Ligand SMILES: Nc1ncnc2c1ncn2[C@@H]1O[C@H](COP(=O)(O)OP(=O)(O)OP(=O)(O)O)[C@@H](O)[C@H]1O
């Protein structure tokens with residue numbers, strides 16, 4: 672079930688009715704960080720409605736040429752601003768991850784082409800590459816392998832927090848991929864999938880992801 676979204680009378684804000692207090696908490700935790708690529712948070716109404724700046728534009732879609740560096744910048748900043756260090760047993764990092772990296776949750780402002788990230792109802796503290804892999808899985812489903820290779824390379828090269836990524840988590844890519852497939856089935860969302868491209872692109876993610884962080 673989708674959340675209810677209403678546009679304010681003056682058209683400048685949107686009111687999102689969260690489905691639960693937990694979701695509301697997750698949204699406010701990120702919206703209140705005040706990051707420049709996240710719509711401005713204008714307060715809580717009642718117990719579960721959040722008022723947000725309205726971005727006039729449209730979602731990114733898998734059929735346009737994506738700006739890999741703007742996308743990577745958003746993940747870099749979200750992760751850096753929410754970073755926590757876990758000291759034991761090995762030093763690792765956790766960050767708030769967007770998790771629901773569906774292209775519908777990235778808006779392009781019509782006036783200037785600036786990208787925005789929205790919808791933090793599923794966000795939680797995880798390993799930062801969880802977000803990068805989740806996002807790449809959407810792109811992998813529909814992009815011709817040469818195009819995907821070049822997107823992956825500019826996206827991961829532009830992610831700036833290189834030192835917080837540890838190749839100790841390589842096996843998690845397989846787990847995240849299977850969670851991704853399970854979610855697509857659960858929500859019965861039709862992605863424009865080319866199975867052969869997806870297979871090749873996923874193999875590239877698995878084999879080359881950590882090369883960008885060594
Ligand atoms: N700040 C905003 N400015 C402009 N449009 C917005 C904004 N927030 C949400 N929207 C629009 O409303 C849609 C749904 O919002 P959101 O993703 O937050 O809720 P949702 O219930 O999780 O929806 P979905 O199930 O589609 O992901 C977005 O895809 C976008 O089109």
Ligand SMILES: [Mg+2]
Pocket residue numbers: 775776790
């Ligand atoms: Mg959404």
